[in-house]
Amino acid sequence: MVADTLIYHPTLTKLVTFWDSTPKREKSFRLLAYLSRFLAYYAYRKGYSAETISLFKDLKSHFTFIRKGLRFFKPINHLQTAAKTYDNKLLDPVLQATTVIRNLGYAGYLTLDTVVWFKLLGLIDKKNYPNVGKWASRFWFIGLVAGIVNSLHIIKSLSNEKISAENQAAREKKLYTAKRKLVWDLLDAFICLNTLDVLHFTEGDIGLAGIITSVMGLKDLWAATA
Template identity: 45%
Template sequence: MVADSVVYHPTINKLINFLDNGAGREKCLRLLQYLARFLAAQTLSPLAKALQGQFTIVRKFLRFLKPLNSLQAAAKLYDNKLTSDGIVRIFNIIKQLSFAGYLSLDQINLFRILRVVPTTRFTGKLVPKMANLCWLSALVSGMVCDLRQVSLSQSKITALAVNDDEKKLLSKAYKDRYSASRKFVWDATDLFMVLNNLGYLRYQEGYVALAGVFTSLFGLQDTWRAAKP
């Protein structure tokens, strides 16, 4: 039956699995948040601004206790002393610890928005600034890892290109280089956003929102690929 072919289609199954986990919903909300932010910047619509705020709050709820994920990832990286490259290991640890700090401070932002904690100079100004500084640290560390991975992959490509018997390894090296290059662009775009948040750059709000839309699409793509069919 036509209905059965639609209901049991692999793409529908994958969409259900994608939306059934917190990561998929959070990535969708992030895209909607930055789309609303872009519309608010372009049209000055109070509705778009309100939607942006609501999407932001819901995302903070979905990220509740997520710092534990980053702390666990940092601990595993620290324990894994047999990793192939020490530079990648060290900066990945810094990246995960920085993300843990960012997400922890972001929980204070959530409590302030919900009025669980009072709005003071510390909770209203210093905490958001420290959160953005942690995000900045995570992004810079990630970009160092990305560049290192590109360098390592390029070295493998150069070594394997002369050997026709290593086509599978060569193909993997190309994929690794592409993945690291793509992640560098992703991190650099997020870096553009956080530098504007901190006031080091002063681009128009619409450009910052478009950067958020761009990186949200990257995140959606990765989460979609990871979803089970």
């Protein structure tokens, strides 16, 4: 039967498994939030009705709100990673330091972002901690800078490394991974710097950057899904 073919299709089965995970749902909502942000700007530029523009802005707000709730316990994960990396004395010192700083930065960012979520829920008076969002973005930027330095160090080390022909493919794969992560962090840094009012690009530019990094993240999570 056609219904059975659809229900038991491997792709659908993998999709169900994929979304049966909080981090993957969170990343999916991230994509939807940035897509809505981009479409709101696109609708504005194309002269669509105020109702259409408002619809996409509201969707962006709703998706962002859901994301914040799904990330409630993520700071703990980053703190654990920072602690384990700090205890690993066999790591390259630069990679060790940047990994620790990156995860501490993300932990600070996500903790403060939870405060923002509590304010949206009404658990904290909206007048309290007026700059908590900016401080969250600053911690995010610290984590991103550490990630950028980490990727640059890996790229430099691999480029200068002398290896045999049989190990060439492995090095190229590591180089690709590091370069891809560098682009990812640079795009997120672009978003962050606009949030901090250091850069002043359009909502469309920010939305497009967010769409790209969201797709990159979802692609990795999809590949890792059994």
